[in-house]
Amino acid sequence: MSAWYEDTFGRDYLSLYPHRNDEEARRDVSHILQLIDPPRNESLLDLCCGAGRHLAALRHAGFMNLTGLDLSADLLAEARSRLDAESMNDIQLLQADMREIPGNELYRTIVSLFTSFGYFEDGNEDERVLQSAYQALSRNGTFLLDTLNRGHVLANLIPSEERELEGRRISIHRNITADSLRVEKETRITQPGSPETTYRESVRMYKKAEIEDMLTRIGFIDIHFYGSLEGQVFSNTSSRMVFVAAKARS
Ligand SMILES: C[S@@+](CC[C@H](N)C(=O)[O-])C[C@H]1O[C@@H](n2cnc3c(N)ncnc32)[C@H](O)[C@@H]1O
Known part of the structure; x- marks a missing residue:
């Protein structure tokens, strides 16, 4: 039997959520720029990029070295055709599992946006996603992840x-x-x-302390939590849980 995340993210998924669109992605990207200001001329990976809405917004914001990774062949096909239609043919798209990002120390920045975390039944597999991001980040690289806030959902x-x-x-x-x-x-x-x-x-809803433990165990430093991509202070009632963490310089 396949896992839920192998079946759910197909073409129907896009048609069900028309409001998760380019306009929202542009807003997200403008908040991300204020929160972490990634260098535009260095590599950035959109982990679980879906149909590529944030990749397009990042290119519009001046990012020249972009890669998207996702498991869904349908969503990647959609991403390819929308990016090509905007002459963004150089944006690389990889079909892979988020637990196994191909390559070592490749990306200066990795972002995982809109609840693409907590998918696995075994919590160790969620931790593998963070490990995989750590391994794929270059030294001094930054990882930003945006997911559900348990308190808010409950x-x-x-x-x-x-x-x-x-x-x-x-x-x-x-x-x-x-x-x-x-x-x-x-x-x-x-x-x-x-x-x-x-x-x-x-989707598993992690407590802040649980995520903090995982990130620290893996080796991430400078870990900060926010209650939204806008950078609000994190609390039990925040609409989202967003963290930013760094890989050490050496
Ligand atoms: C909630 S969607 C978010 C998509 C995108 N970040 C956005 O904001 O439009 C979650 C994404 O995770 C992808 N995904 C699910 N399981 C995955 C896995 N094991 N490895 C890589 N991607 C996965 C799905 O195909 C889907 O595109």
């Missing part, structure tokens, strides 16, 4: 939602697992004349 969970989208009925159900570690989401799409499709998501 306080604001919407258990079910129904909407119509382009002739399709979308039913969403969310729950917190009994051990209260993960948020799970089931999205059911029904459309007259088509078979029903269901997609599942299951």
